[in-house]
Amino acid sequence: MYNLKNLYTTYSNTEGACGYGDVFQKGYGVETAALSTPLFNDGLTCGACYELKCVNDATWKGCYQNAPTIQITATNLCPPHSTGGWCDPPARHFDLTMPMFVKLAPAVAGVVHVSYRRVRCGKQGGVKFEITGNPNWNLVLVYNVGGAGDVNNVRVKGSNTGWIQMQRNWGQKWDTKGVDLRGQALTFQVVTSDGAFKVFRDVAPASWQFGQTFDGKINF
Known part of the structure; x- marks a missing residue:
């Protein structure tokens, strides 16, 4: 497993494969990484947190001592x-x-070996819900998720509906089709990859508009 140094000089102006868009605006800052295909797992790993340690060995060196x-x-x-x-x-x-x-090695090292492990994500504030789409197609980005970090199931409930299963569209964007939720307060249920779930009640008021982001107030 390896690190390369400069992805976001190239990709920072796009939504990215997770759908987060501007990672600074979303609160992730520079403490981020893009994952190769096996780790990315078709976007299911979006939001997961890893601890990395730089490793010098017989064939590859470059890490700072005691990095x-x-x-x-x-x-x-x-x-x-x-x-x-x-x-x-x-x-x-x-x-x-x-x-x-x-933080791990001089920039000129370019590529270094690392050991890594999944760790729990510590996020400030509540889980965030960004609502886009149109009256017949609601698209919700779920981000700033603590705990396991990566979401594998989302449901939404309007003040006039029962629970509606959302489908993962791509990355951490989840959608509903053919359901008009305008004029209803929205409650979300989110399940992370470790099976933990929380209900975020009345996250969006009945007056919500497309393009708005709402704070779920609680986190994992």
């Missing part, structure tokens, strides 16, 4: 054939922002 471990959130895909082959399957690769890479 600290760092923690990152998975917020993008490192596309195959985009970084000299480091992100090509079956490689398990983390493409870091420069500020995170230089």
